Amino acid sequence: MFGSVSNSGGLGPDYTTPTEWLRGQGRCSDVVMSSRVRLARNLAAHRFVPQADRTQRAQVLSLCRRAVERVGPLRWVDVHTAQEFERRLLVERQLMSRQHARGKLAGGIGGPDEPRGLAVSLPDERLSIMVNEEDHLRIQVMRSGLGLADALAAADAADDMLEEELEYAFSPRFGYLTACPTNVGTGARFSVMMHLPGLKLLGDIDKVRRAAEDMSLAVRGFFGEGSEAVGDLFQISNQTTLGKTEQVLLHEMEAEIIPRVIDYERHARRMLVEKRRMTTLDRVYRALGTLRHARLISTDEAMELLSLVRLGVLTQLIPAADIKPINALLLFVQQAHLQQIVGRELTQQERRSERARILRERLADVG
Amino acid sequence: MLCECGREATIHETVIINGKAIEKHLCEECAGKSGLGAQVHAPLHELVSSFVKAISPAEPAQLSCSVCGLTYAKFKQTGLLGCAHCYAAFEEKLGPLIERAHEGATHHVGKIPRRALERSRQGGPGRLESLLGSAEERRVRLEALQRQLHEAVQAEHYEQAASLRDEIRKLDELNGGET
Numbered sequence: 304m305f306g307s308v309s310n311s312g313g314l315g316p317d318y319t320t321p322t323e324w325l326r327g328q329g330r331c332s333d334v335v336m337s338s339r340v341r342l343a344r345n346l347a348a349h350r351f352v353p354q355a356d357r358t359q360r361a362q363v364l365s366l367c368r369r370a371v372e373r374v375g376p377l378r379w380v381d382v383h384t385a386q387e388f389e390r391r392l393l394v395e396r397q398l399m400s401r402q403h404a405r406g407k408l409a410g411g412i413g414g415p416d417e418p419r420g421l422a423v424s425l426p427d428e429r430l431s432i433m434v435n436e437e438d439h440l441r442i443q444v445m446r447s448g449l450g451l452a453d454a455l456a457a458a459d460a461a462d463d464m465l466e467e468e469l470e471y472a473f474s475p476r477f478g479y480l481t482a483c484p485t486n487v488g489t490g491a492r493f494s495v496m497m498h499l500p501g502l503k504l505l506g507d508i509d510k511v512r513r514a515a516e517d518m519s520l521a522v523r524g525f526f527g528e529g530s531e532a533v534g535d536l537f538q539i540s541n542q543t544t545l546g547k548t549e550q551v552l553l554h555e556m557e558a559e560i561i562p563r564v565i566d567y568e569r570h571a572r573r574m575l576v577e578k579r580r581m582t583t584l585d586r587v588y589r590a591l592g593t594l595r596h597a598r599l600i601s602t603d604e605a606m607e608l609l610s611l612v613r614l615g616v617l618t619q620l621i622p623a624a625d626i627k628p629i630n631a632l633l634l635f636v637q638q639a640h641l642q643q644i645v646g647r648e649l650t651q652q653e654r655r656s657e658r659a660r661i662l663r664e665r666l667a668d669v670g
Numbered sequence: 671m672l673c674e675c676g677r678e679a680t681i682h683e684t685v686i687i688n689g690k691a692i693e694k695h696l697c698e699e700c701a702g703k704s705g706l707g708a709q710v711h712a713p714l715h716e717l718v719s720s721f722v723k724a725i726s727p728a729e730p731a732q733l734s735c736s737v738c739g740l741t742y743a744k745f746k747q748t749g750l751l752g753c754a755h756c757y758a759a760f761e762e763k764l765g766p767l768i769e770r771a772h773e774g775a776t777h778h779v780g781k782i783p784r785r786a787l788e789r790s791r792q793g794g795p796g797r798l799e800s801l802l803g804s805a806e807e808r809r810v811r812l813e814a815l816q817r818q819l820h821e822a823v824q825a826e827h828y829e830q831a832a833s834l835r836d837e838i839r840k841l842d843e844l845n846g847g848e849t
Contacts, residue, residue: 345754347754349753350738350752350753351738351750351751351752351753351754351756353748353750353751353752354738354739354740354750354751354752354753408748408750409748409749409750410747410748410749410750412748412750437750459781462781463784463785466783466784466785466786467785470786471783471786472753472754473782473783473786473801474754474757474758474778475777475778475799475800475801475802475803475804475807476776476777476778476803476807477757477768477778478778478780478781479778479781479783480751480754480757481751482750482751483749483750483751484749484751484757484764484767484768484771485749485771485772487757487768487772487778488772488775488778488779488780489778489780489781491780519773543771543772543773543775544772545768545771545772545775545776545777545778546772546773546774546775546776546777546778546779546814547775547779547780547818548779548780548781548815548833548834548837549780549781550780550830550833550834550837551818551822551830551833551834554827554829554830554833555830558827558829558830559827
């Protein structure tokens, strides 16, 4: 059954507009799509999510919900009772993880009915708080472009407000205690989503992977852990969370690794424009041509081609006034957003044709 | 390994009663009460306890958390812990594991829950210790930070050095506040 999630106006969510990570603003937004800080927190006197039964999870959920209300006027979603369709929209907007949508933890613990929640700041969707994901609380702050410091400040403030109400699990030796010991210490994960079509075309992505791994940073795909880097979108994040302060972790990312990758990518784009101009021109226009004329198209193909068009526009090979409509399409070609825009449930075949139609319409004026 | 009182056991003793060897695992305080305290720092005791550790089976099958009941075997299977106490219950085994996962780091530096810290400062040294750890732990942490500061200066990462200096100053202040 399909229930289109209504745009109730005022404080309601609007799922037909882009979200923070697609705004195309902020520092270095030609390469950096978005920056995200995530803090993992647990309550002291309660079992962690993996070892809690349904009653205990429900209890934590209501405690956390009350605390979340102190943070500000956030929209609350009971994820366990939300429609499958809305869960998908929230994942596509990167407001919660795929794991939270499914409700399943590592080792097959849990299921879709386990009590869990999500709070989202509206209308900007910059702050979201997952309750009963792998940890009791996952505070996430998103910023368009390169802005980890700003995101950390906001996450830190939300964390303090939550702690006014809640007693956190903390040890002097291991810091903030988390369900998975790989997150202990600061519990802070910094991620930067980068669009790297230049490096991809030159076959130099492995250079980034190696550089990141040398600094023990992880390189992941579009939807985080275990996902493919569709559309040449890569997430770079820290793996260690213990033994370094938040500021040091942040600095290692924002002042050391990320600027280097940005330089690599910009250099690659210059190479493509100056030394391989005709080939690159051909590639980006073929991509635009396909998107403007295809009658059936899958999400992955659309993402790959949009990536090339984005490269074309940013290098001014394709004249276009604004990058934002192209960014927005990265979201609108996703399964749930596509159906939200069309306004009804679609079969897979229908999705392929509706996706093609929307791309034709929205790219009509580009190039 | 935990003491009968629930705290981390630091004294491991094998006593012979009626010809039977009985293992005891106690924290410093309980060891003191039971009369073991006097021998605590004797080198001989160290020798005996490390010998006992060396010959005891490497993996007690039923190692579990006394608060949430999670077994270590289950943790090994899922990689997820069951409650805050699991960190103490499995500390001996988790310690090296965590160290490997975090590039050799053994101690937390960085944010401390703000409100808990404020309350502890008003509530006396015992409570502050529950957030900052023992004198030894504080020393380890300060040393780690000073090492990082030195490296940051060497590498001319001055912003990072400044934030480390602030962190060291904050910890110094907190330490001073207690004594």
